[in-house]
Amino acid sequence: MPRTCAIILCLLLLAGMALRLGWSMSRGTDIRSLAVLPDQVEYLQAGTNVLTDQGMWFFDDRFGQQIWAGRMPGYPLFVAACKADVRVIRVAQALIDLSTALAIFLIARRWLNERRALLACGLVVFNPLLVYFSGLVLSETLYVAMLAWSLYLVLRQRTVIVGLLLCAAAIHVRPSGIAMPVALAVLAPWIWQHVRPVRAALLLMIIAVGITLVVLAPWAMRNRAILGRTIWLTTNGGITLYDGVRPGATGASDQRFVKAMPELQSMNELQRDDLFQRLNWQAIHADPLRIMNLAAVKTARTWSPVPLSEQFGSNRLYVLVGLGYGVPLFALALWGLIRSELPWRVRLLLIAPAILITLMHALSVGSLRYRLPADPLLAVIAVSARSIGGSRVTASGRLSRA
Numbered sequence: 001m002p003r004t005c006a007i008i009l010c011l012l013l014l015a016g017m018a019l020r021l022g023w024s025m026s027r028g029t030d031i032r033s034l035a036v037l038p039d040q041v042e043y044l045q046a047g048t049n050v051l052t053d054q055g056m057w058f059f060d061d062r063f064g065q066q067i068w069a070g071r072m073p074g075y076p077l078f079v080a081a082c083k084a085d086v087r088v089i090r091v092a093q094a095l096i097d098l099s100t101a102l103a104i105f106l107i108a109r110r111w112l113n114e115r116r117a118l119l120a121c122g123l124v125v126f127n128p129l130l131v132y133f134s135g136l137v138l139s140e141t142l143y144v145a146m147l148a149w150s151l152y153l154v155l156r157q158r159t160v161i162v163g164l165l166l167c168a169a170a171i172h173v174r175p176s177g178i179a180m181p182v183a184l185a186v187l188a189p190w191i192w193q194h195v196r197p198v199r200a201a202l203l204l205m206i207i208a209v210g211i212t213l214v215v216l217a218p219w220a221m222r223n224r225a226i227l228g229r230t231i232w233l234t235t236n237g238g239i240t241l242y243d244g245v246r247p248g249a250t251g252a253s254d255q256r257f258v259k260a261m262p263e264l265q266s267m268n269e270l271q272r273d274d275l276f277q278r279l280n281w282q283a284i285h286a287d288p289l290r291i292m293n294l295a296a297v298k299t300a301r302t303w304s305p306v307p308l309s310e311q312f313g314s315n316r317l318y319v320l321v322g323l324g325y326g327v328p329l330f331a332l333a334l335w336g337l338i339r340s341e342l343p344w345r346v347r348l349l350l351i352a353p354a355i356l357i358t359l360m361h362a363l364s365v366g367s368l369r370y371r372l373p374a375d376p377l378l379a380v381i382a383v384s385a386r387s388i389g390g391s392r393v394t395a396s397g398r399l400s401r402a
Contacts, residue, residue: 169215
């Protein structure tokens with residue numbers, strides 16, 4: 001790497017660290033501040049319980065019960081590793097978030113010149129959503145980094161197994177990434193050289209399924225020991241899906257309907273999950289056209305450049321920042337998909353997480369926070385648009401001057 005490029009990269013990362021620390025340290029650390037987004041309280045409580053050898057659980061005030069499998073264990077373990085200290089968590093997440101920017105630089109640098117790779121890195125460093133979520137006790141920052149590094153590793157044949165292993169481990173952070181290891185396994189061989197892509201993709205798909213099962217097995221066995229049933233992901237899936245398809249659903253998350261279901265109080269978490277799974281199918285079968293319309297609404301919500309919730313959508317600053325960053329990024333990424341310096345197979349690999357995320361949340365609920373893992377990869381596509389820079393990429397993936 002040329003010295004000038006290395007200096008600029010270091011300056012970008014330092015600026016990003018200062019920005020993230022400045023933002024996160026201005027946020028409150030008390031429970032009242034965290035309760036603005038209740039998931040933070042649940043994660044912090046689960047991590048604290050792990051730290052004090054009580055097991056991984058949190059208390060759900062809605063049902064007056066301890067919940068043992070409502071969250072995947074990855075992020076609570078991260079919270080416990082940070083001693084359940086909100087300030088330590090935020091500093092750690094600032095570093096993790098910057099590692100995402102570094103991964104994006106390395107991914108872009110494989111096919112593009114230093115200037116474009118630095119632009120991609122800068123788009124991640126100054127992504128306002130990434131900055132915002134790095135200051136929250138939520139799983140987004142950790143999952144985004146794990147996915148970015150997974151993709152970087154699967155680009156190289158010699159590190160593909162490590163990449164698939166990391167991608168499978170990321171499911172312990174966000175269960176919505178369940179299909180991601182298989183997707184990367186199928187697509188990665190098509191960008192390698194000197195391999196038969198169809199045969200390699202089939203083999204890697206089998207390996208990815210095996211790795212995923214092995215990685216999730218300890219969690220499933222733990223749930224069977226505690227709850228009496230093998231739960232591979234969480235007991236939160238049923239209510240999350242019902243939130244998106246219930247009568248009166250708008251595409252946004254709003255679980256206030258539980259207040260109108262007093263029978264939930266007498267059920268355990270498995271029984272509630274079973275009930276909501278049945279209600280999901282009933283709602284889907286009752287009016288498929290409504291479900292299809294809702295899927296379109298959820299997709300629009302997921303890819304909105306600005307927050308749409310009542311809580312944040314009314315904040316003019318958030319709206320202006322979202323428009324100022326999101327609209328140019330999406331426009332450049334779309335142009336990059338059409339006319340890019342990247343080979344089409346690389347573009348397909350980079351856009352695959354966005355497609356999977358869109359499909360997943362078209363079934364549940366839509367929010368811009370759910371598309372966050374796709375944004376850094378879109379930055380690579382955006383800077384590859386032919387209107388930027390003056391180099392092109394040969395079919396072998398090496399740079400040549402235009």
